[in-house]
Amino acid sequence: MITFTGVTKRYPDGTVAVDSLDLEIPGGRTTVLVGPSGCGKTTSLRMVNRMVEPTAGTVAIDGADVREQDPALLRRSIGYVIQQAGLFPHRTVVDNIATVPLLLGWGRSRARSRARELMEVMGLASELAGRYPHQLSGGQQQRVGVARALAADPPVLLMDEPFSAVDPVVRADLQDELIRLQSELRKTVVFVTHDIEEAVRIGDAIAVLRPGGVLAQFDTPERLLAAPADTFVERFVGRDRGVRRLSLLPARTLRLHPEPVVDEHTPLARARALAEKHGEPWLLVVDAHRRPRGWAPAEALGHDTGGTIGDLDLVSHGHVFRVATDSLRVALDAAVLSPAGRAVGVDTDGRVVGVVPQSELGTAVWAAGADAASATRMVGVDG
Numbered sequence: 001m002i003t004f005t006g007v008t009k010r011y012p013d014g015t016v017a018v019d020s021l022d023l024e025i026p027g028g029r030t031t032v033l034v035g036p037s038g039c040g041k042t043t044s045l046r047m048v049n050r051m052v053e054p055t056a057g058t059v060a061i062d063g064a065d066v067r068e069q070d071p072a073l074l075r076r077s078i079g080y081v082i083q084q085a086g087l088f089p090h091r092t093v094v095d096n097i098a099t100v101p102l103l104l105g106w107g108r109s110r111a112r113s114r115a116r117e118l119m120e121v122m123g124l125a126s127e128l129a130g131r132y133p134h135q136l137s138g139g140q141q142q143r144v145g146v147a148r149a150l151a152a153d154p155p156v157l158l159m160d161e162p163f164s165a166v167d168p169v170v171r172a173d174l175q176d177e178l179i180r181l182q183s184e185l186r187k188t189v190v191f192v193t194h195d196i197e198e199a200v201r202i203g204d205a206i207a208v209l210r211p212g213g214v215l216a217q218f219d220t221p222e223r224l225l226a227a228p229a230d231t232f233v234e235r236f237v238g239r240d241r242g243v244r245r246l247s248l249l250p251a252r253t254l255r256l257h258p259e260p261v262v263d264e265h266t267p268l269a270r271a272r273a274l275a276e277k278h279g280e281p282w283l284l285v286v287d288a289h290r291r292p293r294g295w296a297p298a299e300a301l302g303h304d305t306g307g308t309i310g311d312l313d314l315v316s317h318g319h320v321f322r323v324a325t326d327s328l329r330v331a332l333d334a335a336v337l338s339p340a341g342r343a344v345g346v347d348t349d350g351r352v353v354g355v356v357p358q359s360e361l362g363t364a365v366w367a368a369g370a371d372a373a374s375a376t377r378m379v380g381v382d383g
């Protein structure tokens with residue numbers, strides 16, 4: 001656990017970057033510091049590894065005041081990742097990653113073998129080991145940066161806007177990678193970003209700072225979106241916070257309907273009878289492995305008796321949602337884009353489990369809204 005107690009930082013020119021910060025950052029979780037530019041996120045982060053010293057108050061790691069520890073030794077026990085990776089330009093990838101183990105006195109071959117192991121963990125091909133940072137893409141450099149921070153297996157990892165200089169697709173990959181790593185490693189991660197979307201995606205807890213370095217709210221992502229503490233937080237989390245909150249709710253609670261799903265080899269006459277029996281305007285056609293092929297409108301089933309439903313020109317089923325792992329937001333999106341007005345739910349192998357009509361998604365969204373409203377009332381009572 002990292003504890004800030006009454007921490008203030010006033011720079012020599014009088015700027016108060018952080019003002020009386022009290023914060024308990026839980027161990028083994030990812031805590032995100034978020035807020036607009038200049039609100040003191042980086043200053044707060046750097047007070048943990050003593051790159052900045054507080055003017056007042058204390059920062060403690062597991063109860064030990066960081067000021068009582070030698071700064072160089074302290075920094076070796078804390079991983080640090082920054083924007084643009086901050087790699088040593090004249091060291092190869094493997095030597096960049098091996099930096100801290102070498103400082104800690106590991107032998108060269110042990111340090112390098114640890115570095116190669118981390119390259120694999122971070123999805124870096126082994127042939128990159130001998131390259132220099134300028135010979136890597138931005139995303140690869142960030143992966144090396146994270147590997148370097150993890151090399152000596154520190155319990156604490158500080159990350160300052162580590163993914164903000166890469167494009168959105170690479171950024172999403174790096175976020176996924178961090179979530180996956182963290183589910184195995186359970187480090188105490190403190191992550192700085194100005195992007196609320198990123199904060200909600202990766203954070204177990206989020207601290208929102210306001211200009212002047214004052215803590216505005218410290219909460220779980222879900223409660224932050226459901227019940228912002230005041231108008232500053234409400235504006236900061238954005239007008240679409242309701243929809244964004246759906247990304248934190250699981251799709252697996254939805255009821256899946258098997259009715260309109262038919263095998264591609266179903267004779268047209270039988271498909272027509274099925275559609276009539278269930279009053280279905282659309283049938284979802286699946287292949288022999290129950291993977292979706294597309295939607296058949298009932299009116300296209302015709303009156304002739306020959307052929308199978310798989311012979312028809314099917315309407316694209318659009319995107320699907322994975323029942324076990326996707327969120328309500330993905331399921332809603334799948335339904336909104338579906339020509340048949342239903343979201344298609346699949347298992348981990350892409351086989352259709354069932355479909356959910358838009359109306360039922362509407363009910364689930366309404367229930368999520370009711371939840372959020374009761375959370376807001378609770379904050380009202382607490383506050």
Ligand SMILES: Nc1ncnc2c1ncn2[C@@H]1O[C@H](COP(=O)(O)OP(=O)(O)OP(=O)(O)O)[C@@H](O)[C@H]1O
Pocket residue numbers: 011012013015016017035036037038039040041042043044194
């Ligand atoms: N060395 C310094 N001397 C004087 N003022 C500083 C110094 N470093 C930061 N500041 C000021 O302290 C305040 C907080 O800066 P900090 O970098 O901690 O904010 P931030 O929230 O991380 O901002 P950003 O999102 O833009 O990186 C700002 O007003 C900044 O100008």
